[in-house]
Amino acid sequence: MTGAVVAGAVVGGTAVLGGCAASPTAPPSATARADVTRVTVRLDDADALDDVVAATWALGVEALREGEDDDGTVVSPSSLLTALAMLGEGAGDGHAPFDAALGAVGDERTDAVNALLAALARYEGDPALVAADKLPVVPMLHTAQQIVVDDDATPQRAFLDRLAAGYGAGVVVDDLATRSDALDEFARTHTGGLVPTSPITPDPNLVAVLQDAVVLAAAWKTPFDVALSGDQPFTVVGERVLVPTMEGEFDTAAVSADGWQAVRLPYRDDLVADLYLPPEGSAAADDPSAAEPTTLAGLSTALDDAAADRVLVRLPTIDLESTTDLMTLLAGLGIVGADLTGVVEGSAVQAVQQAVLQVDEEGTRAAAVTSVGVTESLRMPPPNQVVLDRPFLMVVRDTTTGWPVFLAEVLDPRAG
Structure with missing residues (x-):
């Protein structure tokens, strides 16, 4: 698996795709890359960067409005946009809702998200630091992307190649019908344990799950006394x-x-x-x-x-912990029911973000897992x-x- 973010915060995104039932006994495979090398895009070469950043703000605020907790809500706008951008790579003729929601279209959108993720890579670090007694003086931030494919499913190879080239997403084969070991391991590993399990419910119709994770652990430049x-x-x-x-x-x-x-x-x-x-x-x-x-x-x-x-x-x-159902948001954007034949026949039926935010005198710890599921149907x-x-x-x-x-x-x- 690829690594996740570190720094007082963690986030993961997941998109689930529906299809045939999986074998209940097949073990998950080791992580593998598609036969495509990720090409990192520089910020100066990402023409749609500002539009995608603006779309991320809009998605983040809309996701915040879906929160129902009396104490407040925490979300990860960047993880939500990344997960939806990955899903949008397989939108086929149903790309219009993704284009409108994510601020750019086609390769320009892919390049912008690629460049934004690459810019965060300068904070690369071990997700386990989020659980350390002392926060790191230098911020630790790491992102991870992967697709988990059901062992009886065959997503389009062009889709897997675009995820590998644009996002560095690895591929794992697992039984999505009766268990989600690979999904849970991704969430747990890439949030330093702050989000221990994936919210995706096993289903015989699941064919693939897209996951994006980000975790942050950072001390204030000047701590509070x-x-x-x-x-x-x-x-x-x-x-x-x-x-x-x-x-x-x-x-x-x-x-x-x-x-x-x-x-x-x-x-x-x-x-x-x-x-x-x-x-x-x-x-x-x-x-x-x-x-x-x-x-x-x-x-x-x-x-x-x-x-x-x-x-x-x-x-x-x-000290916030929230679970936000995003299906109403995605339905309003037209993404629920959008054509995903570039991946498999299916539509989004699960969309949840779990998040944690802890702020104290020393600094910030946070974590989140975003999951979007698609199934077949006095001084x-x-x-x-x-x-x-x-x-x-x-x-x-x-x-x-x-x-x-x-x-x-x-x-x-x-x-x-």
Whole structure:
């Protein structure tokens, strides 16, 4: 198998394709590559890069809106887009919904996702670091892609070749009718154990499962002082409650626009966490996922351009775990029922993202597995302050490309 991401976060994407029943006794094969070498695309050569990044923001916010947990939701926009882009390689005549949702078409889309994944590879590391007692000073981020093929199925070779060339996806043969050992192993290995199993349900009609994983473990460039942490007020559905809260003063970027406040907490290199506090009294005040994706992307771009200032930040510790059903989202995009004859005869029937986000004084741990299944049928503060004492958003973002890797809505920090 290929490796997964490391750094306080983990995400996996899966697309399941339906077909014939598999033998219940056949063991999974060893991981194998299609007879095609992955060709890495440079950022400068990916003409559709900006359009795909914009589409990733839109998909991420839409996925966040599908969350139903009272404490909040965490998703991985980058993993969701990658998994759907992989599935789109086999869309055949049903490519239009993928083209519209993913920001680009054909080879231009493949090249853009290829380049974005390659840009993240500079954070390559061991997924097991996410479970270490101490977070790495240098961020660890690693992505992995694979396709698990049922032992009685024969997906189109051209599809497997495109996954290998564009995404570096390996191939595993397994019995998808009665067990999912390979799926579980991928999730467990490439999230450092934060996501121990795949959400895909074995089914005699499954013919293949596409998986994408990303895991992150990263210490803050400047950690919060534990001695300053304590219970502070936070607004939950109009009520002020006490929650564990971190506090620190940092030389960092902070901006305000149209009532929004945004502040940046950097890791090392170009990886950052941007925090967004909606305007009081706005539609996003109680439900931050109501924000427009362009608003969030614009705030992060403004932070890219802002000069560092001395900023006091109060931020609740975060311990989010969510399982988000994405079928309504995919149906709205027209992907459910789309022609996938470039892979096999089938349509998407399962789409779930499991995710974990843990934020404390030291840094960030996070993990997620995305699965899309297809079956046959009191000191003097500095002047600038950002006090996150009511529902807010957090994004982990690569500032080199602007690609949002993790996106979270924090509604009630007490739940962790």
